[in-house]
Amino acid sequence: MAGIYIHIPFCKQACHYCDFHFSTSQKYRTEIVQSLAKEIGLQKDYLSRAPIETIYFGGGTPSVLDADEISFLLDTIGHNHSVSKDAEITLEANPDDLSREKVQALRQTAINRFSIGIQSFFGEDLAWMNRAHRANEADASVKRVQDAGFENITTDLIYGYPLLSDAKWEQNMSRMFELEVPHISAYSMTVEPRTALAAQIKKKQSPPVNDSQSAQQFTRLMERMQQQGFEHYEISNFGKSGHHSRHNSNYWKGVPYVGIGPSAHSYNGETRQWNVANNARYLTALEKNELPAEVEDLTPENRLNEYIMTSVRTMWGLDLDKLESIQSGTAPLLLKEAQQFLNNGWLLQNGSVLTLSQQGKLYADHIAAEMFF
Known part of the structure; x- marks a missing residue:
């Protein structure tokens, strides 16, 4: 998919x-x-x-x-x-x-x-x-x-x-x-x-x-x-x-996608790439059959932070088991950082899944940033 x-x-x-x-x-x-x-x-x-x-x-x-x-x-x-x-x-x-x-x-x-x-x-x-x-x-x-x-x-x-x-x-x-x-x-x-x-x-x-x-x-x-x-x-x-x-x-949910056109981004789980945000340079590259893109190989830390940033914004939440599948030993470390938000009611925990409360949704970016590795 x-x-x-x-x-x-x-x-x-x-x-x-x-x-x-x-x-x-x-x-x-x-x-x-x-x-x-x-x-x-x-x-x-x-x-x-x-x-x-x-x-x-x-x-x-x-x-x-x-x-x-x-x-x-x-x-x-x-x-x-x-x-x-x-x-x-x-x-x-x-x-x-x-x-x-x-x-x-x-x-x-x-x-x-x-x-x-x-x-x-x-x-x-x-x-x-x-x-x-x-x-x-x-x-x-x-x-x-x-x-x-x-x-x-x-x-x-x-x-x-x-x-x-x-x-x-x-x-x-x-x-x-x-x-x-x-x-x-x-x-x-x-x-x-x-x-x-x-x-x-x-x-x-x-x-x-x-x-x-x-x-x-x-x-x-x-x-x-x-x-x-x-x-x-x-x-x-x-x-x-x-x-x-x-x-x-x-x-x-981290499903791979390819971005086509000037400034478009792509992600396939292993790399992230982004096209030049300039129409003239985009056209020049394609005239030469070249991709007008920069490529970044994703480190485990990149993948962890990407997952934290995107998942915590959703009703499906951040699954600690998924975090462990990206890199073993990370769930306890994240839970330690998340504890302050569990204590004040901005985060809710149901089994292995953390989701934002209604109040927590007002601070989604701050909460994600505090849990980054």
Whole structure:
């Protein structure tokens, strides 16, 4: 079992908070698509020919591609890999790209899951973020996808930013529930270096992000998601039963995946590699039939810390037996570091498995870092 991630490095405009790799120019779009196909071929042995269970188009904004380009890339994957008949195939999309005609065209492709970046239903919030879509396009895009027969849909929300009062946050959540999507991802606004938001805060053109506001809104999010019957299966992800993201769940469970495209990362249990985050250099390398990637051999310590970081964020938790299988003698050492969090109730233990309590979810990154080897 394995997955494939395809990074589409184009956006119509730059969101002020985003530090992912993308370009607002699509001048070399055709060349990038052809190079993605070439890299798929060059990388075909990275996963040791394991069956492909999930394919994920991320970015950037993958929905800027047309249906023919998406089908071309999926056909290329099919020629180079064994793809499961029930593979989950996800397309990240912005609401403004999902016209009725575009959705109907995508219906003719193998895409069977949409991840729609709504972020907020308030126009002033979207303008502050510099999102490309307008407020009225948010729920309209979801309804178009539903009307076309797609049922496996996830939508994104952001909380913890200065414009988002608690009352507006309640309204955003309510409107999302009204759309009856089976999966919701919600992220706390973070200020990444070298983003427009970081510059605005530094120049005092925007208020700083308030950690207590984020914590309060995250707590309310967990309460309402539980009331609506969503499973909180990862810190930022909530799904109805049977609608967890298979692709992202595999990341957290340590399933191998290969990343295709500029800035994409890959992992096969023994190595981690990452492609150059530069479109021109990516194209130049592929023209020479070279992989534009740096490779790191994973040490036992790397693998232990990777497992701690990803597993503790999930409802399945950190299994001490799995830790021992990576390196013998590590479970007692981790339990010693975890004891402070077991004592204060941030961690819970059930047999060999450690999971975060509701309160502990507010401190997930801190808890993981304290347990690193």
